[in-house]
Amino acid sequence: MAGSPMKDKFTKNLPYNENNGSSERGLRVSFANCGPEVKGNEEAKQAAEKLGAIVGALVFPPKPARVFLYIQPQNIKYERAKSISVSISLEHEINTLTKLTDFYKEDNEIHMDTFWEEKPTFTLTIKQDDLADIEKFTESPMKLILYENVLSDPNEVDFADTKEKVPVKKATAYGHVDLIEFFEKKRSHTSVETFLYPLDVSWASDSCKITWKIYTLMPIMREVRLSNVIFIGLTSLFNIEDSILDNCDDLVAKLSFQSRDLNERGTYEKIFICKYTVFTKQIISEQNTFYKWEKLKDPEIENYASLGIYSGIKFSIGNLFTNLLRTENVDFNFEGIDIDQDYALVCNSTHRFILTDKWHIDLEKHLACDKYEIIVEIYKESDPEAILLQGFIDLSIFMYPGVINCSFAVELKPPMRASLTMSRYSKSWGNQKSVYSENYLDGIVKKTTFTVISVCTKLPITEPAEDLNETYNNYKVQCDIFKDCWKREVKKKTVSLSEERTCEEKYKSFDDQILRLIRHMAENNTLSRPDNNNKSFFCTQITNIVNRILPLIACDFNVRYPTKTNAEFVDLMTIVFRELTKRCSGLVQEALKDLLFRDTIAGNDMQSLLIREMDFAKLLYHMGNKEMSQYLFDMLDKKYNRYALYRFYVFLYNVEMENFELARQYLNRPWQERYEDGGISVTNLCEIYLDYMEDINSVDGENNAAENLLNALTHYCEEVQPKIPIGWMILYCIYKKHDYRPGMSYARWKYENVMENLFFKIEYIPKSRWQIFNNFQPKLGTERQTYFWKACEALLQLGLYHFAWLLFEEIADELEEVERYILNTSFKLAVNLIKSKFITRSFSSAAKSSDELKAFMCLVNGNIEYYRQPNGSAAMSHYGAILDIKNARRDSRFQLGILRYAYRMLEEKEFDEALEAFQFASTSDADELIANIGKAKALYFLNHLEEAELYFAEATRFTIYLPNTWAYLALINLRLGENYKALLCWEYAHLEPDVLIHEEILNELANVDIEDISLYIDTKEPHFS
Structure with a gap:
């Protein structure tokens, strides 16, 4: 007894039990003093001490109390029992069931013929607080097998000998009673209903219903606490090779803990967890969607298809490949699986493990140390040493707070012959030789063989180990908390949205309803057409608005102005009316602005125009023309500032330009003045970035x-x-x-x-x-x-x-x-991390690279040099090199570098080079506008005035008012003798009196010889080409 490992494990953790006398220490003391009392006799004294030491070294733990679980069938309904002899056998895989009778009989059966007279009672003996019994009953329910006494098969017996036919017991139905729910810290007394289902689902047989009374006179649990339940279920094997698919009779899937590193013997330490058997080839969509209890499968009666071994845990075929944690960096191509055509090896079985508080804590420690993972091994029962497929599951996700359920898509591959001196993680699959046939690799090149394994815990592993019955309030409200863990019914309250946020959403709902009403009235002109349809419409809208006002009273007004009497509530209604009327007035004013604007420019057209103008202003800024860029932003602000969309665009611009104070001003606006960004919560993400x-x-x-x-x-x-x-x-x-x-x-x-x-x-x-x-x-x-x-x-x-x-x-x-x-x-440049000592690189392989890569190398290196020295020549040499790359022409991604180069050439009066560079401009509006102005300037200084006028005139078609463009047109027309056109253009150039004409144009005007200007002005309508 002392040498038993289970007994040693038991005694190590055994608590003091008052019912069993003294503690272990007390036993040692009493045995130490049980020798004879000898005075003056040294040898006898030594002998007594030795005897005390020997006896004291023996540990006799107090015997645990034995609890009898009484099982009484109260009622049995089975229609076929009226015409045939029926018996029901009660079995338990480990513990012995005893039938209480007046005489000893090895018979754990209920005989329907004598049931109502006998009403037998059965008992199971369970040790109180015994960890071994907890393990036994976790996965081993009480089995119920219904037998019918039928005559032997007439095909096997001569028809003349029918009188000598012997009745044979044939198993026809199967069911079970889960007894783990009776492991409580109180006496149990429960009525349980059980159904026994036919073993052959194709056989039209009735199910058998049994009502039990199950009780104990003592609690099964006293000190030990059950803290968690773990279910591990395996669904199917997918994309399996045909040779396995068609020969799966004795296929087994085994799960074990395996150490991540080799031990001293050069092997991986393994700890068995569970295994799954009985795989069947089925079309995926035709399988049953209930998990079976793996431990209830019985090869003798072949109950694999009976509902009697099914658990209450179900999954959905449509969601079979959703919400899975996949083996990392593996393409499972779920979209390529046709569930109505493709076959799989279906198992759909589950195991259950119940943890005490100590086991819960131990499991958490092991997962935190992360020294083990789960290995999945597929093999034949007839040849367990030949592993056909294997895969691995990383359980680290269960150490993330709150995680209780995760289904894993586990890639399965043939095992590899790995060197025992090297860790598995130091080798790739591709460098190993498979012990499996090469046909496997050839047959499933495009498909990933995998299985889906679900792991579910009743409570998160990271939470403190508590008594499940207390957590689920099971002492007051009886429920089967061990049945599954997919349905959480914890008594703990869920955290709801904050009251402030909830109220904000209700205000938004009210505002949206008012705005919808305003738009409908404006678009359908309902006020000018009083008819019955309008009356019905407004009555409906009154109801809708009332339904949105009442929540506002509850969440806001009645909080700010609590009421106790009817008079106070009437006063509150006055406040509600006044505040909401004022709010609606503001909404109407804002909506009318939008409607007026929409009358002139359609909403999408306005948005496109705004984007085009902002792109132009941003491009000018990054080209170095900050003065003109700021002018355009000021113009946009006057034009669009009342629109939330514009404010949103400016907010994004301030975030990327790291103008965080300006960006924060947008976030501090009331939510009504902010843009609703299409449901992807861009503003929220930007706010997180801004805070960071x-x-x-x-x-x-x-x-x-x-x-x-x-x-x-x-x-x-x-x-x-x-x-x-x-x-x-x-x-x-x-x-x-x-x-x-x-x-x-x-x-x-x-x-x-x-x-x-x-x-x-x-x-x-x-x-x-x-x-x-x-x-x-x-x-x-x-x-x-x-x-x-x-x-x-x-x-x-x-x-x-x-x-x-x-x-x-x-x-x-x-x-x-x-x-x-x-x-x-580019990222370093974007986040301003380019140091002064940063060295641009060139690659020896650049000559063999594509034209695109060559152009990007020039562009990026040019951007770096421009960032460090905007007025230097280093950047221009990189940008200029792009012009020599033929296939880089008219690619908008290179435009910034090309335009920077072209305008630098204008500054350096290299007009022909500048004109050539401007030819690279893409067809995007902002690039083309800037390029047209640049070409016009180059042509002007080359004295090609007619061509310059054409490009300047083209630049006025982009809906962006540029005073200097009109000033150049005035200057050109003046030099061409088109005085009236020149006056009109000069007038357009001064539409904004606060904007000064560029000094370059004024200098050119000063250089014009007055003697060459005719004072005659033709007043007829000028023609602009």
Whole structure:
């Protein structure tokens, strides 16, 4: 007894039990003093001491109390029992069931013939607080097998011998009773209903219903607390090779913990968890969607199809491949699986494990140490040493707070013959020799073999180990908390939205309803046509508005002005009327402005025009013409400032230009004055970025920048935009940067399952600085690279460069060196991290690179030199080299460098070179406008006045008022003798009296010889070409 490992494990953790006498220490003391009392006899004294030491060394733990679980069938309904002899056998895999009778009989059966007279009672003996019994009953319910006594098969017996036929017991139905729910710290007394279902589903047989009374006279649990339940379910094997698919009779899937590193013997330590058997070849969509209890499968009666072994856990065929945590960097191509045509090896079985508080804590420690992972091994029962397929599951996600359920898509591959002296992680699959047939690799080249394994815990592993019965209030409200863990019914309250945010949403609903009403009235002119239809419409609208006012009274007015009497409430209604009337008046005024503007320019046309004008102003700024750029921004502000959309665009511009104080002013506006950014919550993401940038630029906030960013992003992803992957991808990169694997797994799980939402395109938004500078597109070879770059592009479009750089670093090492240099350098330039000692690079392979890469190398190096010395010549040499690359012509991505070069040539009076450079301008409006003005200037100074006039005139067609363009037209017409046209153009040049004409034009006017100017003015309508 003392040598038993289970007994040693038991005694080590055994608590003191008052019912069993003294504690272990007390036993030792009493045995130490039980020797004979001898005085003066040294030898006897020594003998007594030795005897005491020997006996004291023996540990006799107090025997645990035995609890009898009484099981009494109260009622049985089975129609066939009226015409045939039926018996029901009660079995338990480990513990012995005893039938209480007046005489000993090895019979644990209920005989229907004598049931109502006998009403037998059965008992199961369970040790109180015994960990071994907890393990036994966790996965071993009491089995119920219904037998019918039928005559032997007439085909096997001579028809003449029918009188000698012997009745044979045939198992026809199966069911079970889960007894783990009776492991409580109180006496149990429960009525349970059980159904026994036919073993052959094609056989039209009735189910059998049994009502039980199950009770104990003592609690089964006293000191030990059950703290958690874990379910591990395996659905199917997908994309399996035909040779396995058609020969799966004894296929087994085994799950074990395996150490991540080799032990001293050069092997991986393994700890068995569970295994799954009985795989069947089925079309995916035709399978049953309930999990079976793996432990209830019985090969003797072949109950695999019976509902009697089914658990209450169900899954959806339509969601079979959704919300899965996939083996990293593996393309499972779920879209390529046709569930109505493709076969799979279906198992759909589950195991259950119940944890005590100590086991819960131990499991958390092991997962935190991260020294083990789960290995999935597929083999034949007849040849367990030959592993056909294997895969691995990383459980680190369960160390992320709050995670209780995760389904894993586990890639399965043939095992590799690995060197025992090297870690598995130091080798790739491709460098190993497979013990499996080469036909496997040839047959499934384009498909990934995988299985789906679900792991679910009743409570998060990271939470303190508590008593499940207390957590679920099971002592007051009886419920089967061990049945499954997919349905959470914890008594803890969920955290709701803050009252402030909820009230804000209700105000928004009210405003939206008022605005819809205003638009409808304006567009349909309902006030001028009083008819019955209008009356019905307004009555409906009154109801709608009332339904939106009442929540406002509850969340706002009645909070600010609490009422107790009817008179106070009437006064409150007066306040409600006054404030909401004033609010509606403001909404009407704002809506009328929009409607007036919409009368002249359609909404989309206005947005396109605004974007075109902002792109032009931003391009001028980055070309170095800051004075003209500021003039245009001032003009835009006067023209569009009342529109929330314009304010939103300016907000994005301030964020990317790091004008954080100006950006903050937009966020401080009332939400009614902010633009609703299309449901992807761009403003929220920008606000997080703004807070982060202010933190890292602040001496006080720098230390907390990462923590604040994590908190803000987590709220954004969990509460604001859980279905947009960009936030989750940023979180993943941050967790990876800090080597927090649970967070990496959790964030990857989230973004991979909403990746289809990544491919939105932010239409109608001005170009960001990144898009103006180069907008380089790397070559992407994998699905993962494509996903990360798409997310990166969206962030670059918004000007959130630090976030975009985080995402790019995730795939940077997978790109070519030249591409990596172009993008890394561009990111450093975008976030102002170019140092004075930064050295631009050229690559020996550049000569073999494409024209596009050569042009981008010139552009990026030119941007770096321009950033350091805007007036220097180094940048111009790089930009000028782009002109020598034939295939770079008219590519808008190179326009900034080319236009900078062209205007520098104008300044240096290299007019022919400038004219050639302007020929590279793309067809985009902003580039073409600037190029036309540049060509016109070059032609003017080359004295090609007629051609110069054409290009200046073309520049006036872009809906952007440029005084200097009109001044140049006046100057040219003056020199050409078109005095009246010159006067009109000069008049247009002075429409804005505060804007001064450029000094260059005034100097040219001063150089005009008055003697050459005719004073005659032809007043007829001038013709502008």
